[in-house]
Amino acid sequence: MLERIFGILWGRMIAFLCLLPLLVYGAIETLNLAVGPLTNALWEDLLGNSYVKTRNYTVPPPIPLVIDFERPLIPDDLKFLEEYSRYLKIILGKDWVVASMANYFRRVRRGPYESFEPYTNMEDESFSMDAWKTDVRANAAVYGSFIDTEFRYFVIHVGYPENLNELTAIRHFRRVVERRFPPEQKSWLNYAAYHIRDYLYHDFVPYKEPEWPKIYIGGWPVGKALIQWSLCVDVLVKSVVGFTLLLIPFLLLVFHKPHTALAIWTGTLCAFLATLAGMGPLTLVGIHFNAYSLPALIGGVLIMSTSFNTQIMEEIQRRDDVLTLQEWKQASATIGNAITYIFVCTLGCFVLFGFTFQALWRAVEMDAVLVLGSCLALVVQRWILPALYFFYKARRWQKPLFLQQLSIGFDRSVENSIQRWTGQYTKQSMVYALLAIPVIAALFLMRAGWIDTNSYPIEFLGHSNGRTMLEEMVRKGRNDVITIYIHGIGIPNAFRSEKFFQTEQQFEHDVENVSGIGNALSGYDQVAFEMTRLDGLAVPFHEAVEWTLEGAKNIHETFPDRIQWKNEAVLIYADHPIDNARGLNTSLEELQRLAETYEKKYPWLKIAVFGEILHFPPLAVIIAEQTPWLLLYSLAAVFFCFSYVVRRESPTIPCVRGGWILTQTFLFAGGMVGLCMGVFGIPLNMATAAIVPVVIGSASDFTMYPSMEFFALMRKGAYSTASEAAAEALRRRGKAVSVDCWGNMLVLCLLTIS
Numbered sequence: 001m002l003e004r005i006f007g008i009l010w011g012r013m014i015a016f017l018c019l020l021p022l023l024v025y026g027a028i029e030t031l032n033l034a035v036g037p038l039t040n041a042l043w044e045d046l047l048g049n050s051y052v053k054t055r056n057y058t059v060p061p062p063i064p065l066v067i068d069f070e071r072p073l074i075p076d077d078l079k080f081l082e083e084y085s086r087y088l089k090i091i092l093g094k095d096w097v098v099a100s101m102a103n104y105f106r107r108v109r110r111g112p113y114e115s116f117e118p119y120t121n122m123e124d125e126s127f128s129m130d131a132w133k134t135d136v137r138a139n140a141a142v143y144g145s146f147i148d149t150e151f152r153y154f155v156i157h158v159g160y161p162e163n164l165n166e167l168t169a170i171r172h173f174r175r176v177v178e179r180r181f182p183p184e185q186k187s188w189l190n191y192a193a194y195h196i197r198d199y200l201y202h203d204f205v206p207y208k209e210p211e212w213p214k215i216y217i218g219g220w221p222v223g224k225a226l227i228q229w230s231l232c233v234d235v236l237v238k239s240v241v242g243f244t245l246l247l248i249p250f251l252l253l254v255f256h257k258p259h260t261a262l263a264i265w266t267g268t269l270c271a272f273l274a275t276l277a278g279m280g281p282l283t284l285v286g287i288h289f290n291a292y293s294l295p296a297l298i299g300g301v302l303i304m305s306t307s308f309n310t311q312i313m314e315e316i317q318r319r320d321d322v323l324t325l326q327e328w329k330q331a332s333a334t335i336g337n338a339i340t341y342i343f344v345c346t347l348g349c350f351v352l353f354g355f356t357f358q359a360l361w362r363a364v365e366m367d368a369v370l371v372l373g374s375c376l377a378l379v380v381q382r383w384i385l386p387a388l389y390f391f392y393k394a395r396r397w398q399k400p401l402f403l404q405q406l407s408i409g410f411d412r413s414v415e416n417s418i419q420r421w422t423g424q425y426t427k428q429s430m431v432y433a434l435l436a437i438p439v440i441a442a443l444f445l446m447r448a449g450w451i452d453t454n455s456y457p458i459e460f461l462g463h464s465n466g467r468t469m470l471e472e473m474v475r476k477g478r479n480d481v482i483t484i485y486i487h488g489i490g491i492p493n494a495f496r497s498e499k500f501f502q503t504e505q506q507f508e509h510d511v512e513n514v515s516g517i518g519n520a521l522s523g524y525d526q527v528a529f530e531m532t533r534l535d536g537l538a539v540p541f542h543e544a545v546e547w548t549l550e551g552a553k554n555i556h557e558t559f560p561d562r563i564q565w566k567n568e569a570v571l572i573y574a575d576h577p578i579d580n581a582r583g584l585n586t587s588l589e590e591l592q593r594l595a596e597t598y599e600k601k602y603p604w605l606k607i608a609v610f611g612e613i614l615h616f617p618p619l620a621v622i623i624a625e626q627t628p629w630l631l632l633y634s635l636a637a638v639f640f641c642f643s644y645v646v647r648r649e650s651p652t653i654p655c656v657r658g659g660w661i662l663t664q665t666f667l668f669a670g671g672m673v674g675l676c677m678g679v680f681g682i683p684l685n686m687a688t689a690a691i692v693p694v695v696i697g698s699a700s701d702f703t704m705y706p707s708m709e710f711f712a713l714m715r716k717g718a719y720s721t722a723s724e725a726a727a728e729a730l731r732r733r734g735k736a737v738s739v740d741c742w743g744n745m746l747v748l749c750l751l752t753i754s
Helices: 002-006 010-032 047-054 076-092 128-140 166-178 187-202 221-256 257-286 291-316 325-333 333-356 362-397 403-424 429-449 457-461 467-476 496-511 524-533 543-556 583-599 614-649 655-662 664-679 686-716 722-753
Strands: 063-068 096-098 106-111 113-118 153-159 212-219 480-488 521-524 567-576 605-612
Touching: 002 362, 010 257, 010 362, 047 480, 047 567, 047 614, 047 655, 063 076, 063 457, 076 166, 076 583, 096 457, 113 128, 113 543, 153 166, 166 221, 187 221, 187 403, 212 467, 212 614, 221 257, 221 291, 221 403, 221 457, 221 467, 221 524, 221 614, 221 722, 257 291, 257 362, 291 325, 291 333, 291 362, 291 686, 291 722, 325 362, 325 543, 333 362, 333 614, 403 722, 429 524, 429 664, 457 467, 467 614, 480 496, 496 524, 496 567, 496 583, 521 524, 524 567, 567 583, 583 605, 605 655, 614 655, 614 664, 614 686, 655 664, 655 686, 664 686
Parallel strands: none
Antiparallel strands: 063 153, 063 212, 096 153, 106 113, 480 567, 480 605, 521 567
């Protein structure tokens, strides 16, 4: 009974069906535990970040929101700022900080009394925009930070609570700004549909009525979240759609019987789900799913598992099916050996990948995904694929006649093309010349600078409003801030020390002269204004400090922590476009040299440039610079692996020469990848560098299958010459390699429209 329902391997099949819900649940939990692309990106954190952690400073950076009127401001614009700031404050919640000129209070004199009033207060009958602009220009803490120097747009600085996960915070912030709230009708269907749409939605379009000004959101937290959502949702969904909607029809076309096609598809899906679910427990050791896990997950797991399963099932089909597990093992012996060699070679290349990028924790995470996926792909091929094959075979499904005819036609076309190629003889010198052309061209293009090794994070977003919005913030120079922590070591109540104040103001002035830096702001700017104001309200330093802290509390009870920390340090926020890795790296290097100069001049001063954004330049630069070396290391690993295979499988062939010949596919694929990148302007950045080894590795895998068939034929002595055996091996394995290659292309083809 059980055998008739589940096939002859009914025990394995029942175990698989019981395990499947756990795999789906684990995959969903892994996605829920995802982190931003730069969270813990480096193996060893930067010195500035490490120092700030020792001071227990965990306040997240502010998110800039620009309200751009695209014309000189008028009094009604101040009212709009008040209303919009009030809306954000109410809807975001009391734990969020919303700082704007609508709640940035200043001291004013009304008759004999002093009072705190926001900059947007227009109750005075003598109010005029010219006088208001003069007042704003006088305060460096506001001018250039909360409003642009040409008085055309306002800036609202939004801070999310420390206890919120960054991605969760940005998702909530986006809902509020876009005014996309859960449906009022609490039916489970509407509720579920809303959250599914919200999860799959990876753009950012601020709500705007026709007469409203333009609203732009910047900030690296927003950029990281959009990159995470865009890559994860777009790449993951489109790859799965390609795998589901395109691969199944293709497999049903090329395989004569449906149970072979369905076994390949289900087995590959199982390996993918198992890898995604297996990443959940890895969070216990700090390995999280993120945007840069996708190349490893899609390229390394889907492609590898598809290859393993396709090769086995093509051999089973060539033998006109099998009836028992013993026949399965006999039929898959040669292919199984090839898969074992590929698995070992792949693990070796992954170890080299981790060694090459050992300074990057993000690379270690990718390596862990690749290793986990490879192991699970092998487990699925050895243990689950036979059970799936016999399960689907027990269904006794038949293909329609027209599909059978198409399958026969496909077989004939592939066999004819292989026959034409195997029937031709080409001199080795000509072959080596053709192989050398792309390699030499790729090296030339790289040396000539045609391959861009810079990383532009906004370009990862594709064509979206989020990208347009962030690009506008870059043009305004307000995409994000570089945060600087200045600690007065050994100075009691350093924030209230006038010596510390004077040194900080001098350093802040020098920061604005660093390349790429725009406006620099600190809490001491307000102190300086209180000390030097010309309206008769100037006060001494210590009193100015107290007024500044009191005004900060009027914005939010936690706002003082964003300008000073535990009375020992002051925070500087330096505007930076943060649009490319090398430009940001240059600014950070200049800032570090400036900080070291001040620390030598003032031994009681400790300056730490910190923030998660600092992980971006080393991550991008190291990957771009080390990728060519990775290819060389991988070439050596593949060469040694193939040489070992030749020595073990065919001792009569010189192992070095045989290994070098088999390595040519790796060289050719590497050269073609480099050539395409140079000709079509594809940059070598964090996204493309991760997929390059996977693509090139596929070429090496495709070499192994006909090679193992060739060695098996040579051992049998069925052919008098090696060329005849090679031609026969290509005939037997050529179709499987073609199907494998086309299947991979179908899985990934939808990414071309991402």
